[in-house]
Amino acid sequence: MGTRSTKPTHLSCLAAAWFAAAAIGCDGSPPAAPAVPSLLAVQESTIAVGQSMTFVGANFFPTTNSRTDIRFDGQFVSADGEVESVRGLRVKPHRQDGNTVVWGNFGPFSNPFSLAGNRVGKFTGTATAITGADDGAPMPEVQSRPLLVDIDVAPSIVVKELRPRTNSTCAAPVKRVLGSFTYLITVEAVGFTPVNFTFAIAGEPGIRQPRIYRVPVAAGQTSATFGNNPDLFFFEPVPLDLAYYVASLDVSAVGTDGVSRAARYWFGVHNPIEYITTGPAQTAQIYPAQSMSDCYAGGVNGSTQTWTETTEETQTRQVGTHWDQSWLNAHSVTNTRTTTNQVTMAVTDTTTNGWQSGWNSSVTNSHEQADSNAWNWGVHADASVSVTVGVEGSVGIPGIGEVGASASTTAGIQVGGNYGRSGNTESRDSVTGSYGETFEQNHSNSHAVTLGHDYSTSDSEGWTYEQSETVAKGGDMFWSVSTATSNTHSTEVQVLPGQQAMVYRQRVRIQYPAVVVSYDLCGEPQVVADASFTDWKWAIAVEQGATCPPPPVHMQEPVCLLDCGGQ
Amino acid sequence: MRAQLRQSSLHRAAAAALVCIAAACSADPPSFNDPPDAGGSGGPGGVRLDPPAVVTAETTPNASAAVRGTAPGASLVVVQTGGAKNVVARVLPDGSFCADVPIAVGANTLRVTVLAQGNMSQETVTTVVRDPAAAAPTSPTCGVAPPTTGGCSDAQAMCDPACNGCAEDAYQPNFVAGQAPALGMKRSYQRLQLCPCRTDWFTLVAHAGQSIGITATYAKASGFDLDIALYRGADVLPTMASVAPVAASAAGTSGSNATRTITFTATAGGSYYLRVSAPTGTTGRGSYDLTTK
Numbered sequence: 051m052g053t054r055s056t057k058p059t060h061l062s063c064l065a066a067a068w069f070a071a072a073a074i075g076c077d078g079s080p081p082a083a084p085a086v087p088s089l090l091a092v093q094e095s096t097i098a099v100g101q102s103m104t105f106v107g108a109n110f111f112p113t114t115n116s117r118t119d120i121r122f123d124g125q126f127v128s129a130d131g132e133v134e135s136v137r138g139l140r141v142k143p144h145r146q147d148g149n150t151v152v153w154g155n156f157g158p159f160s161n162p163f164s165l166a167g168n169r170v171g172k173f174t175g176t177a178t179a180i181t182g183a184d185d186g187a188p189m190p191e192v193q194s195r196p197l198l199v200d201i202d203v204a205p206s207i208v209v210k211e212l213r214p215r216t217n218s219t220c221a222a223p224v225k226r227v228l229g230s231f232t233y234l235i236t237v238e239a240v241g242f243t244p245v246n247f248t249f250a251i252a253g254e255p256g257i258r259q260p261r262i263y264r265v266p267v268a269a270g271q272t273s274a275t276f277g278n279n280p281d282l283f284f285f286e287p288v289p290l291d292l293a294y295y296v297a298s299l300d301v302s303a304v305g306t307d308g309v310s311r312a313a314r315y316w317f318g319v320h321n322p323i324e325y326i327t328t329g330p331a332q333t334a335q336i337y338p339a340q341s342m343s344d345c346y347a348g349g350v351n352g353s354t355q356t357w358t359e360t361t362e363e364t365q366t367r368q369v370g371t372h373w374d375q376s377w378l379n380a381h382s383v384t385n386t387r388t389t390t391n392q393v394t395m396a397v398t399d400t401t402t403n404g405w406q407s408g409w410n411s412s413v414t415n416s417h418e419q420a421d422s423n424a425w426n427w428g429v430h431a432d433a434s435v436s437v438t439v440g441v442e443g444s445v446g447i448p449g450i451g452e453v454g455a456s457a458s459t460t461a462g463i464q465v466g467g468n469y470g471r472s473g474n475t476e477s478r479d480s481v482t483g484s485y486g487e488t489f490e491q492n493h494s495n496s497h498a499v500t501l502g503h504d505y506s507t508s509d510s511e512g513w514t515y516e517q518s519e520t521v522a523k524g525g526d527m528f529w530s531v532s533t534a535t536s537n538t539h540s541t542e543v544q545v546l547p548g549q550q551a552m553v554y555r556q557r558v559r560i561q562y563p564a565v566v567v568s569y570d571l572c573g574e575p576q577v578v579a580d581a582s583f584t585d586w587k588w589a590i591a592v593e594q595g596a597t598c599p600p601p602p603v604h605m606q607e608p609v610c611l612l613d614c615g616g617q
Numbered sequence: 618m619r620a621q622l623r624q625s626s627l628h629r630a631a632a633a634a635l636v637c638i639a640a641a642c643s644a645d646p647p648s649f650n651d652p653p654d655a656g657g658s659g660g661p662g663g664v665r666l667d668p669p670a671v672v673t674a675e676t677t678p679n680a681s682a683a684v685r686g687t688a689p690g691a692s693l694v695v696v697q698t699g700g701a702k703n704v705v706a707r708v709l710p711d712g713s714f715c716a717d718v719p720i721a722v723g724a725n726t727l728r729v730t731v732l733a734q735g736n737m738s739q740e741t742v743t744t745v746v747r748d749p750a751a752a753a754p755t756s757p758t759c760g761v762a763p764p765t766t767g768g769c770s771d772a773q774a775m776c777d778p779a780c781n782g783c784a785e786d787a788y789q790p791n792f793v794a795g796q797a798p799a800l801g802m803k804r805s806y807q808r809l810q811l812c813p814c815r816t817d818w819f820t821l822v823a824h825a826g827q828s829i830g831i832t833a834t835y836a837k838a839s840g841f842d843l844d845i846a847l848y849r850g851a852d853v854l855p856t857m858a859s860v861a862p863v864a865a866s867a868a869g870t871s872g873s874n875a876t877r878t879i880t881f882t883a884t885a886g887g888s889y890y891l892r893v894s895a896p897t898g899t900t901g902r903g904s905y906d907l908t909t910k
Contacts, residue, residue, distance in 0.1 A: 088737060091695045091703035095702060106695055147734075147735075148735025148736070149692070174701065197703070262799060262820070263798060264791070266788065280801050280804075
């Protein structure tokens with residue numbers, strides 16, 4: 051008594067059964083409905099575009115395979131009195147804790163209650179929490195009771211455009227960016243008169259202070275664009291030891307009223323192609339136990355023997371990749387292509403341990419040629435970073451060359467070959483690089499990654515990767531793993547009186563599932579290959595018994611669970 | 618009462634099932650802001666929350682009422698007003714809470730629910746009457762009354778832009794190094810404004826061996842003069858260190874077209890910070906232009 055039941059009531063089941071075939075789920079058969087969410091309040095009654103909105107209640111995200119969305123219905127009355135109907139505006143907040151879900155950026159880039167997107171005013175209507183399956187699982191949706199809400203949309207900064215600087219036509223502001231590519235952002239002050247706009251980029255690897263760019267606004271203007279020459283707007287390249295990183299962009303403006311308005315957006319910063327481990331290790335195969343010693347006799351009083359490994363076993367780690375053939379055909383080394391929104395990529399899938407891919411997006415701006423020193427990218431770095439950023443010389447964005455140079459010594463996913471911007475002023479806005487998952491030094495293990503999910507109406511993907519972690523697997527001889535380096539190879543064996551002992555070794559194949567993802571210039575991901583990384587481990591055990599050899603009763607039975615054909 | 622509620626829920630469920638079959642599974646639209654089912658939510662964690670103990674003034678002349686109470690173990694409290702204005706507040710570690718809730722003239726029914734770990738309590742219902750003629754309660758709001766300011770007559774008035782009338786420029790706020798906007802090379806920045814008691818900060822990136830030239834141009838007056846100085850990033854962030862600048866301005870021309878110039882060759886690549894300030898003894902109020910090369 052007193053607890054909310056997630057099962058249908060007896061009476062409702064009877065009613066449903068009475069009306070025949072629609073009765074499902076009454077006997078617990080799938081699909082079961084998730085717990086009904088309760089939405090009690092929207093924390094913010096006044097909000098600006100880009101700020102976070104918090105919903106309070108219970109039973110949000112009740113299971114790991116469910117999610118809770120928020121739907122708005124009502125009307126929006128703009129400050130100039132125009133009325134717009136809002137029907138079924140559904141957003142995807144993220145779970146903050148058991149009682150709150152958060153829409154990370156209201157909008158996220160413009161007023162979602164107004165078709166034009168650049169009006170302030172008031173929304174009056176309801177908000178409803180809806181719980182359903184996360185990504186298509188067969189689960190019916192349940193919804194809370196509608197909650198009456200009034201939401202004042204305060205003076206805001208609207209992001210009208212955020213896209214790669216050239217060679218792209220993005221339907222909406224991008225939600226993912228490519229490291230070291232240049233972008234344009236156009237913002238508009240809505241409901242106030244701006245004095246300036248500030249763009250602060252933070253969270254870039256190795257840079258402690260945000261890079262701050264301030265763009266004055268001419269009298270009578272309400273919008274500004276940042277990223278045109280000479281101030282280029284870009285995010286630092288992805289370091290070698292990361293598959294991607296998450297950075298923030300703070301957009302703020304001081305108004306003529308002296309009030310500062312701000313919004314913070316999070317962006318995943320990616321390479322054009324990346325390898326993402328998508329889950330924990332899986333046991334793929336357990337091999338038969340092998341005897342590694344002679345029989346040790348315990349004798350009358352028992353004995354102590356010393357075992358030393360004499361037969362070393364070495365296995366090769368592998369990366370297996372199953373490409374989307376249509377994508378691979380379009381990007382093979384002999385068939386590269388450049389189209390709007392696509393990065394030119396070339397994939398070579400012939401290497402022993404994986405594949406190589408290069409990309410190129412050459413964007414030359416002749417306007418820059420005239421002024422070789424005008425390009426200031428304002429990296430706020432401390433002295434230790436200055437070594438990297440200060441090697442300008444002939445390099446357009448200093449530091450990229452450093453990345454390439456350190457590829458052989460920095461632990462991380464190996465970026466093979468060259469990666470950097472061409473180093474002259476004539477083409478300093480071009481990006482060239484190659485990216486190979488050769489895994490020569492370690493590999494990234496990112497859990498809980500949900501690539502390709504559509505968070506378009508809610509968060510930038512920073513939240514998607516919140517739970518990610520990187521597990522380094524260092525070592526100069528990464529591709530080769532052996533019992534000599536991964537196991538003890540000497541131990542004392544205590545043999546009981548009258549018993550026989552023997553040392554056994556058992557090999558286990560481990561697989562880490564992964565995907566290869568490619569991004570176009572607008573940051574849209576495409577999973578272009580399923581992949582797996584194969585690793586090896588060995589178990590060592592001493593078995594004892596009355597006979598010689600004693601059976602390996604404490605070792606696992608041999609079994610093959612995954613990808614057994616080639617093993 | 619609770620039994621009646623549950624029976625009512627059962628009837629509603631049955632009715633919903635009928636609607637579902639007859640109308641192609643259209644949902645039975647529930648009423649707005651219906652209270653949650655009696656009994657609260659046990660939730661997956663199995664934590665049960667007792668209904669909060671709530672204290673409010675019975676009457677108030679104010680447009681809001683302070684709803685105070687206790688709810689040990691809870692982390693959030695929600696006060697629903699029956700309208701579109703619902704209030705969320707934190708429950709303090711000692712279990713107490715206070716929320717300022719907007720109320721209308723007349724009787725206001727407030728439903729108070731507390732939450733923790735994905736669960737929610739039963740609601741506690743209380744009524745507050747807003748009567749313009751009523752006496753004000755002892756503690757009408759949760760907040761502490763803001764301190765009274767000295768207006769523009771205290772010692773800080775000369776430094777307060779609201780008092781001294783100094784209009785900042787388009788690169789504000791840049792009063793500390795952490796707010797410094799980036800300067801481009803071979804650029805001119807005009808009509809910058811230095812206000813009393815403040816310094817202006819800018820930043821630039823230089824590579825080792827790069828030659829930097831920065832000139833400030835201004836109209837020198839009896840009460841206004843400028844100094845400019847260049848610092849390494851590590852010397853000003855996160856806090857200003859007591860170190861000399863890597864380059865300081867040399868006096869240039871004076872009068873209505875006075876200049877201060879820095880010429881500097883970076884010995885190490887990295888970020889540098891330019892400080893624009895008024896010398897001691899001046900009001901520090903005036904406009905200037907910056908030119909980089």
